[in-house]
Amino acid sequence: MGSIVIVAIVVLATAAFVLKQQPSGPPPNEPAQYGVVMGRISGINGNPVSGVNVRSGTETVVANDGGWFAITNVTTAARVLVTFSKAGYVSTQRATQVRSLDSSFMEVVMVQASLPQTLDATLGGSISDGVGRVTIAANSLVDAQGNPFTGTAEVSLTTFDPTVDSTRDSFPGDFAGLVGGEERPFESFGYLDVAVTGGGPLQLATGSMATLDIPIPPSEIARAPDTIDLWYYDLSDGFWKRDGTATKAGDVYTGAVEHFSYWNADRAYDKFNLKGLVVTTGVRGVSGAGRGGEESPLPGALVLCDGLDYSGRSRGYSDDNGRFSVPVRIASTVVCIAAKGGRMSDPITEVTPATVDGQRDIGRLALADPYAQVILSWGANPSDLDNHLTGRKADGQTIHIYYADEGSFATEPYALLDTDDMNGYGPEIISIGRFATGTYRQSVRHYGGEGSIATSGAEVTVVIQGVGIYRFTPPAGQLEGTDVWRIFDLVVSSSGTVSAVNPINDYVTGGDHSELMYP
Numbered sequence: 001m002g003s004i005v006i007v008a009i010v011v012l013a014t015a016a017f018v019l020k021q022q023p024s025g026p027p028p029n030e031p032a033q034y035g036v037v038m039g040r041i042s043g044i045n046g047n048p049v050s051g052v053n054v055r056s057g058t059e060t061v062v063a064n065d066g067g068w069f070a071i072t073n074v075t076t077a078a079r080v081l082v083t084f085s086k087a088g089y090v091s092t093q094r095a096t097q098v099r100s101l102d103s104s105f106m107e108v109v110m111v112q113a114s115l116p117q118t119l120d121a122t123l124g125g126s127i128s129d130g131v132g133r134v135t136i137a138a139n140s141l142v143d144a145q146g147n148p149f150t151g152t153a154e155v156s157l158t159t160f161d162p163t164v165d166s167t168r169d170s171f172p173g174d175f176a177g178l179v180g181g182e183e184r185p186f187e188s189f190g191y192l193d194v195a196v197t198g199g200g201p202l203q204l205a206t207g208s209m210a211t212l213d214i215p216i217p218p219s220e221i222a223r224a225p226d227t228i229d230l231w232y233y234d235l236s237d238g239f240w241k242r243d244g245t246a247t248k249a250g251d252v253y254t255g256a257v258e259h260f261s262y263w264n265a266d267r268a269y270d271k272f273n274l275k276g277l278v279v280t281t282g283v284r285g286v287s288g289a290g291r292g293g294e295e296s297p298l299p300g301a302l303v304l305c306d307g308l309d310y311s312g313r314s315r316g317y318s319d320d321n322g323r324f325s326v327p328v329r330i331a332s333t334v335v336c337i338a339a340k341g342g343r344m345s346d347p348i349t350e351v352t353p354a355t356v357d358g359q360r361d362i363g364r365l366a367l368a369d370p371y372a373q374v375i376l377s378w379g380a381n382p383s384d385l386d387n388h389l390t391g392r393k394a395d396g397q398t399i400h401i402y403y404a405d406e407g408s409f410a411t412e413p414y415a416l417l418d419t420d421d422m423n424g425y426g427p428e429i430i431s432i433g434r435f436a437t438g439t440y441r442q443s444v445r446h447y448g449g450e451g452s453i454a455t456s457g458a459e460v461t462v463v464i465q466g467v468g469i470y471r472f473t474p475p476a477g478q479l480e481g482t483d484v485w486r487i488f489d490l491v492v493s494s495s496g497t498v499s500a501v502n503p504i505n506d507y508v509t510g511g512d513h514s515e516l517m518y519p
């Protein structure tokens, strides 16, 4: 581990030296504490969901056609909320840790909302999506200003089954709620989302209640308690909060609520702590030889433990020493994985004892994390910019990752482009899983559409794990007829570490295959 610290310091010092020599180059590893939040959004069927608005604080980006998104300037915090919304889908929200000069990766599932059904607000009535049900009393709806609503309301009720794996990736927040200011993990026995609109969002009038029927998954009916707490999800702080109870009647929980939201029938559980170490293997080494197989602790990895005999998921992160501790349910079977940058470890299955607040070391979770990511985003025009990663290895072989050759993580050149965005904004993200000794060059080409690279509002953010974040914007003064912005060269030493990031920042006439794109 000592050697890793030394390597990082050497790289930082080298980068600083380069920057001092070339003050017009990229900003250094900025002292500001920020990181990158990125990820991939898919539907229940596993296909990408494009066009999702992804918001963190005041920053909003839109997922590309491959469902990828990146917010490249997020203030470091132990808990950052990211909200996902798209018309026709149930909005969801996720909390993530953001480490300084590192990237957090999220896999998110968006669920299509049930089609809205109409309800005469003066009569009230009952709406079902065929699984769950909401019953709204006559004259109980108000608009955003609190005025009685007497028109036709549209009610969208979407019921979820928490025993289904993909549902856990769409679950808002964590499987935990606030009790007396403290977060308590819980298991879910079913939940639903109910949204009511009528020319704007509608809510229940003060003193009015709606009745919810939340179905209990078939496999859970036998052990579901007779009464259970109801919890709603609070988008403003990202916590589930307890409010009321529901009663078991056959295969549903029935309870009354005072407002529309996500509502969840959950039981808080006693916890047992699983501890361990996340390591990364091989990928930091030289392609094909050298340090392959050598392990080092991996900070900032997400550790997820899923209940196999209960509907809950616990989340934790490895610390600076790669260590983690995740609370799970006592007397249960759980499966844990570590993930970072879209890579995942093999799962470990554990059976926990009935020891409240006990702990056990479950050993190592090993994964191959991306060494670096290059994120290109821009404005509405030009419609089609392309991210190009080229390289010349020490053995003379060249590589080229771009829209026509998206590359691979599993084989040479161990780098992968997420998607070719052709309708503005991006992002286009190239992830590099392993560096070869040699020099890599990053370029952006104006493939099609109005405008120029210089006026595109483009930003290229480079995250090099364990080294830092570099940010580039295109220089002014792009000459007519040029189409390629050559951004920087990245030099990889014979020991497989990044020894320099050398800015280029010029424009050339290239096309997709110019020699000028190669270092």
Ligand SMILES: [Ca+2]
Binding pocket: 384, 385, 386, 387, 403, 420, 421, 422, 428, 447
């Ligand atoms: Ca493109």
